[in-house]
Structures are given as structure tokens and as C-alpha cells.
Amino acid sequence: MPKLDRLGEPIYALFRMVIGFLFTLHGAASIFGVFGGHRGSGHAVAVAVWPTWWAALIQLICGALVLTGLFTRVAATLASGSMAYAYFVVHQPQQLLPLQNGGEAAAMFAWAFLLIVAAGPGIWSLDSLLGRSPARASTAGAKPAFGLARFARTQSSGS
Incomplete structure (x- = not known):
């Protein structure tokens, strides 16, 4: 999978940006009444x-912080927790499964942000630009995908 290894970091960066953008749109719709307003109410x-x-x-x-990659882990932690709260307090009491209770978006956002917490800001982020995220380790010129540099170092030094 050399192509995935090479494209892993940019794809992850785009994933983080898209998730942040979509979350920002949800907030803007509810706060400002744009894009159809809160839950399509206008x-x-x-x-x-x-x-x-x-x-x-x-x-x-x-959402804006995750989109730009600034204070990424803190923002993603708060976002993930808020979506878990939304799912378990608002949606899950209605029915067990997300498909039945309308909680698909809350569940997917919660898990997507949890992935971002674990993987960090990645490339193409303000955290990276400002030197707030750890440098990626390199093994023979190839960067491990999805911020797994620390794992790769411990595996190679431990064997």
C-alpha cells in the first residue's frame, strides 16, 4: 500500500478539515439562522x-478550530463530548439505534472527533505551522500515516 502511505497524511488533513467545516455549518445554522436555520426551521x-x-x-x-487545525485536540475533545452528550441525552432515549432515533449525525461526529483527538492536527494545520504539534518521524524517507510516528518508533526500537 505505498500509495496509501504517501497519501495518508493529506487525506487525513482533508478529513479533519471537512469534519470541522460541516460542524461549523451546523453551528452557524443554529446561531445565525442561515442555511435553513436550526434543524431546518429557518x-x-x-x-x-x-x-x-x-x-x-x-x-x-x-468546528472552526478543527477546520483550521488550531488547538485541534482540545477543540475535538469538546466537540466529541458534546456530540456524545447529544446522542445519549437527546436521541438515544427515543430509540436504541441511531437509524431509529435520528442520531446518526451526532454519533458520526462524536466518533470522527474522537479520531481527530487521537491522531492530532496532522499536516496542513495551524498547530503544525506554529510548531504546536510534534514533528513526524521518518523511516527511510516515508512518513507513517495518520500520526502514528510514535507507534512506529516504539515498534522499530523494541524489536
Whole structure:
């Protein structure tokens, strides 16, 4: 899979950016009433209404941070937790499965952000540009995909 190894970092960076962008759009729809508004109502959520407005604020801010790759792990942790909360408090009491309770987006966002927490900002991020993320290790000129540099070092030094 040499092609995947070479493309892993850019694909992951695009994944992080798309997830951040989509999350930002959800927040903007609810806060500003754009793109169809909150849940397609055409309206914005009233300011400071718990938990809807606060969730939208988390979506807007954390989505933008993940999109740009700034404070990526912190923002993704908060975003993942907020989506897990949304799933278990709002959706799961209605029915068990996400397909039945309308919680597909919450479940997918929660897991996508958890992946971003684990993998970090990657390339094409402000964290990387500002030197906030660890440098990628290189083995014979090839970079391990998905931020697994530390794992690759421990495996090669341990055997």
C-alpha cells in the first residue's frame, strides 16, 4: 500500500478539515439562522437557551478550530463530548439505534472527533505551522500515516 502511505497524511488533513467545516455549518445554522436555520426551521436559536444555543456555540467555535487545525485536540475533545452528550441525552432515549432515533449525525461526529483527538492536527494545520504539534518521524524517507510516528518508533526500537 505505498500509495496509501504517501497519501495518508493529506487525506487525513482533508478529513479533519471537512469534519470541522460541516460542524461549523451546523453551528452557524443554529446561531445565525442561515442555511435553513436550526434543524431546518429557518430560524436561529434564542441566545443562551440551554442546551441548544450552547451546543451551537460549541459547534461553531470548535468546528472552526478543527477546520483550521488550531488547538485541534482540545477543540475535538469538546466537540466529541458534546456530540456524545447529544446522542445519549437527546436521541438515544427515543430509540436504541441511531437509524431509529435520528442520531446518526451526532454519533458520526462524536466518533470522527474522537479520531481527530487521537491522531492530532496532522499536516496542513495551524498547530503544525506554529510548531504546536510534534514533528513526524521518518523511516527511510516515508512518513507513517495518520500520526502514528510514535507507534512506529516504539515498534522499530523494541524489536
